[in-house]
Amino acid sequence: MGASESKLAFKEDIFRLSGTPDIPPNDPWWSRFYTLPESDSDVFALWSPTDLRALTAFDAHCSPDTPAPQKNAEILIYAVVRRLRKVVERGKAEGDEEGRELLNCVRVLTRLLPYLLEVEGLRAWEDAFFWQQRKGTWVWDTKYNHRGPLFDGLNPGKKVPEGSGEGSLGRPLGEELLDLLINALFLPGLTLPSRGDGNEKADNAITYSIWQSGIGCKQSVGMSKENERNAMEVLRLLLVVCSRAMYIMPNVAAQADVKALTYITTKSSRQVVLSLLCSLLNTVLKYNPASWRVPLDLSAITKDPKQLLVTYSLQLLTVLIIYPVPGDEPNAFRKALGRLHRVEDFQFIQQGLTVVLSQPISGVASYVPTASKAVPWAPEMLVLSWELLQCNKRFRSFIIDTDRAHDFFVLVLYYAMDAKDDPARQGIVRMAILILQTLTVESTFGIRLNKSFIGQESLPAVLRISNFHGSYADYLITSVHSLMTTTKGRLETVYPALLAIISNIAPYVRDLQRATSSKLLDLFISLASPTFLLSGGDNHTMLSSLLESLNAILEHQYESNRRFVEIIARSHKRFEALRNFTVNGALAEVDRMAQERKDRNSGIMSPVRRVSTDRPSVDGARSPNGNSRQTSLGNVPEHSAFAIGNDDDEDDDDMTRPTAPQSHVRGSRASSVDDAVPVQSRSMSEKARGKLPVGQGSFSRETSRNTSTTSLASMPPATPTTAIGSGMPSTFTPTPEWLETWLPHLPLHTILTVIAAEHDRDPALRRRLFSSTTSIPTPPAVSLSSPLTDSPSPPKVQHFHWSPLALGWYLSMLWGFIYAADGLNNPGSNGLWAGTHVKLFLVERRADGGVSLRRPKGAVDAVGGEIARRVAGLGFGGGGSTSSSPVVGSVREA
Known part of the structure; x- marks a missing residue:
């Protein structure tokens, strides 16, 4: 039969399958579904979604209380699984014809199962059909118009006596299918090279040989391109069987029992786990996308069998190791990954990760236009990297205890910086940030960040900082500042993670540069602004976290951070203003800035407040194009525009939306030290503050909206405290009682003690306030002793905790x-x-x-x-x- 005739016949069979109900299970016609198709495209192109949905529609002969798909769907699944079992249990695919039939069985299931998984009403049927003990089935007898006799779906010739339909005929069909597919990944003649000896016993025919050399194996099995293509199709079906999570809402996905994944990760034998894990891992890590065998345009590769095998291997591997098994039973794949300990294995893993993740960076200096493109599966490789860091402490130590940590953190940071301005890739940015937080929990990593960062000119434009000089710690803090100040609130949900990164490394950083110290102060100014603090009941916790980081630098590294100490001492009014913070004064400050904004929008500005607008914006501190708009690191302004909140927030009044020039006016006004001090600290004494009536100066959500763009930080309001899953924000009203719950507990004592000591040592510091043009002298040759008499508090480590x-x-x-x-x-x-x-x-x-x-x-x-x-x-x-x-x-x- 020719190819066109075969396609026509197969299409006719598809029409019959969905149009003729209850075809007898012992009809030889069923074999046509695994004998006629010539390729996977025949199955996918000829079997339309309309045909599939007709097949998965509820069977009219089933009870409405227990809906099920058409009986033809069940009989077809039994037919292809039966053929799969016959070949796999023999332990060898004999000839090309049998191999094609086995692949066609895989293709039919790959095409059909997603349409069964999507139907909400088939959940109970799916659980009974695939995951409960196999029972007798039946088809409708159209001649006599009643239910036909019971039979074994995997053996249609075996009749099941009436009354025993509730009995067990064997293991659940889903478990048998998964075992068959995993064995098919190690089947000679299909996914492994054929063996010459045909006298091997069926019991011992399947040998779980690791595909590639690397972890657990020193010699590859020598898979041909045909073997790789066949293995790719089997992996693809395994992914489909495990894809139940796609049809579950994310709010409950973590608690859902995906029975396919539960079975593989808990019931597989140790030999299967190790062989499958090492085969997938070695295949992924040994593939070099930059080799001469791969076309230069990586995005154009869609049919290269090796690349597809790597893609599906990585995807199945990550799905297996991140699956949260319900209950207390451990995930065998994750457990095995966490037990890797050989240094040569870690070197192999680190090299494989680096080859893929560094593809965009390694091609920067290349003359080939497409050499700097990221590998298509780089996001999944980031997931694998994070999982290795989380579940294998030895691997984390291997990365951190050497200079490999520097290269790895720059690679991760590249993906965060490259995607931060793309709304469609915010998931990658968030993941990269959490990977960095995972690294910083180790004290050794913080210590090693003090190494000088040399050669950043060779990095991509998104990573370069104009005129940068300093250590890796300076570079990381500057990058965190950039992620928080240039993303317009898109990363607001992970601001705590960014602040945790600073907190984790703060006790160990030494010799912070002036520009880095200025950025830390800039973050403090933004988080301490009245607009931000009053826009959410929990916003002060972020300010407290940053203050603890500043304290950690002063307590643990006072003598080695003289530039940082100088900037803190010259910015004393900022901290004194926070100490004198009041609700009424903050509301007055918000109102004043709102009025100024209206004046600016109407073209009226008070002469006292009119200032130059030629100060560069903070967004220019790291220009994606590395152009002339980049601000010199040594001249980065202290007080910069800083957006915390949702960039999609809308103001009720269009006149309150600032344009680009207004943003410069707002930012330049912040450079005035007197303006930066909130109104309440200038107009209210401590005595007056104590006389404030309870509840005076209410602050509603509408007030927040009308003043959301006017603070020094240029912050839209953060969403008020929200109940998890409710999606409905609650109204927050700041009161003096609310203020007293957190303001007296802010960790300001250490900073104010240092400021007082520095002013006593050099009274001129009180008069010479810090600004972007202030000249900070070179630290003295003889280190000054710390004025803090108490022992430094133990470093506070902020881990990422899963929920x-x-x-x-x-x-x-x-x-x-x-x-x-x-x-x-x-x-x-x-x-x-x-x-x-x-x-x-x-x-x-x-x-x-x-x-x-x-x-x-x-x-x-x-x-x-x-x-x-x-x-x-x-x-x-x-x-x-x-x-x-x-x-x-x-x-x-x-």
Whole structure:
């Protein structure tokens, strides 16, 4: 039969399958589904979503209380699994014809299962059919119009006596299918080279040989391109079987029992776990995308079998190791990954990760236009890197105890800086930030950051800082400042993680440069501004976290950070203003700035407040293009525009929205030290503050909206404290009672003690206030002793703590990567999940033919808020992302 005739016959069989109900299970016609197709494209192109949905519609002969798909769907699944079992249990695929039949069985299941998983009403049927003990099944007898006799689906000739239908005929079908697929990954003649000896016993035929040399194996099995292509198709079906999470809302995804993943990660034998883990890991880490065998345009690779094998290997590996097994049972794959300990294995892992992640950086100096493009599976490789750092302490020590930590943290930072301005890639930015926080919990990492950072000119433009000089600590703090000040609130939910990074390294940093110290003070000014503190009941926790970081520098590294101490001493009015903070005074300050904004918008400005507007913006401190707009690091202004909040917030009055020139006016006004001190510290004494009536000066949500763009920090209001999952913000009203719950507990004592001591040592510091043009003298040759008499407090380590909602965000991001990659590798209707109604994220069609992946409505704020609460223990209830914010990115379909 020719190829065209085969396709026509297969299409006719598809029509019969969905149009003729209850075809007898012992009819030889069923074999046509694994004998006719010539390739995977036949199955995917000829089997349309309409045909599949007709097959998965509820069977009219089933009880409405227990809906099930058409009986033809069940019989087809039994037929292809039966054929799979016959070949795999023999332990060898004999000839090309049998191998093609086995692959066609895989393709049929790959095409059908996503359409079964998407139907909400089939949850109970799916659980009974795949994951409970196998029972007798039946088809409708159309001749006599009643239910036919019971039979064994995997052996249609075996009749089941009436009354024993509730009995067990064997293991659950889903478990048998998973075992068959895993064995098929190690099947000679299909995914491994054929063996010459045909006299091997079936029991011993399957040998779990690791595919590639590397971890656990010193010699590759020698897979051919055909073997790699076949293994890729089996891996693809395993991903589909495990993709139940795609059809679950992210708020409950972490608690969901995905039975396929639970079985693989808890019931697989130790030999299977180690062989599959090492095969997948070695395949991923040994592949060099920059080799001469790969086309230069990485985005154009869609049918290279080696690249597809690497992609699906990495995706299945990450899905297996991050799966949270319900209950207390450990994940065997994650446990095995955490037990790796050989130095040569760690070297192999580190080299493989670096080759992929450094692709955009290593190609900077290349003359090849496409050499600097990121590898398509780089996001999944970041996930693997993070998992290795979290679950294997030995690997984390291996990275951190050497200079490899410097290169690795720069690589991770590249992905954060490169994606920070792209709303569709915010998930990558958040993940990179949390990876950095994971690194900084180790004290050795903080100590090693004091090494001088040389050669940043060779880095991509997004990583370069004009006229930079300093250590890796200076570079990291500057980068954190840039992420917080140039993203317009898109990363608000992970601001606590960024502050935790500073907090974790603060006790160990030495010789901070003047520009870095200025940026730390700039963050303090922004977080201590009245607009920010009054816009959310928990916002002060971020200020407290930063103050603790400043204290840690002073307590642990006072003598070695003279520039930082000088800047703190010259900025004494800032800290004194915070000590004298009052609700009434802050409200007066907010009103004053609101009036000034209205005056500016109407073209009226008080002569007292009119200042030059030629001060450079903070956004120029790190220009993506490295152009002349970049501000010299030595001249970065102390007080910069700083946006905390949601850039999508809208003001009630259009006149309150500042334009670009107004932003410069606002920023330049902040350079005046007198202006920067809040009104309440200039107009109210301590005595007057104590006489404030209780509840005076209420501050409503509407007040917050009307003044959201006027503070020194240029901060839109942070979302008030929100109940997890509710999506409804509560109204916050600051009162003197609320103020007393946190203001007296701010850790200001250490800073004020240092300021007083420095002023006693050099009274001129009180008069010479710090500004962007202040000349800071070279630290004295003889170190001055610390005025702090108490012993330094132990360094406070802020770990990242997982919660169910944070894990739901993580799972949605990973499956979003997988969905996006599948859309690129299998464009149009050939995608594994294309056209199905996934729930873990929303798939929105764009006018240009592509799709955008977004989180479902109501899921983002809940997940983001929980991450903000748990990431650093600060209790910050921000809502920096809207309900339509992207989860991973965009896919362009053919």
